[in-house]
Amino acid sequence: MTTEKDIFHEHLKRTRLKRTDQRDLILDVFIGTEGHISVEELYELVKKKDPSVGFTTVYRTMKLMAEARLAHEVRFTDGRARYEHEYNHDHHDHFICNNCNSVIEFYSAEIEKLQEEIARQNSFKIQDHSHRIFGICSNCQEKNTSIGVAAVRSYS
Numbered sequence: 001m002t003t004e005k006d007i008f009h010e011h012l013k014r015t016r017l018k019r020t021d022q023r024d025l026i027l028d029v030f031i032g033t034e035g036h037i038s039v040e041e042l043y044e045l046v047k048k049k050d051p052s053v054g055f056t057t058v059y060r061t062m063k064l065m066a067e068a069r070l071a072h073e074v075r076f077t078d079g080r081a082r083y084e085h086e087y088n089h090d091h092h093d094h095f096i097c098n099n100c101n102s103v104i105e106f107y108s109a110e111i112e113k114l115q116e117e118i119a120r121q122n123s124f125k126i127q128d129h130s131h132r133i134f135g136i137c138s139n140c141q142e143k144n145t146s147i148g149v150a151a152v153r154s155y156s
Helices: 004-014 021-031 039-049 055-067 109-121 138-155
Strands: 071-075 081-085 093-097 103-106 132-135
Touching: 004 021, 004 055, 021 039, 021 055, 021 081, 039 055, 039 081, 055 071, 055 081
Parallel strands: 093 132
Antiparallel strands: 071 081, 093 103
């Protein structure tokens, strides 16, 4: 079975870049994460294991992992690039809360089927896509409702 390391090392060969212990460490740390991680957050995790690794090395290695399709870049409400695992992970889309910036991953077979049909009708070949739906999460809706109720009660 092909591993993330195999894919990454093959990508380094194709791009004529050297395999280094630092790049391997960055890959290992990334593989050990879940969710959506920024380069800054990944750097902090890597630095705990090897303080000699520089931010630029982490940044460039993250870009290499994205080129190798091991990681996928996503941007949410704060505009920062974050990365999530791509290799051996199922496709999903995102609900993003405009209030607290929380992210809810979801998958909809109906949406996937509909976009494929629309692409077919337009003679368009989809290579990749990302759905980001912005709104207010249930926690923030509840907080806003309870705040509004408390404010009304205090004025009555």
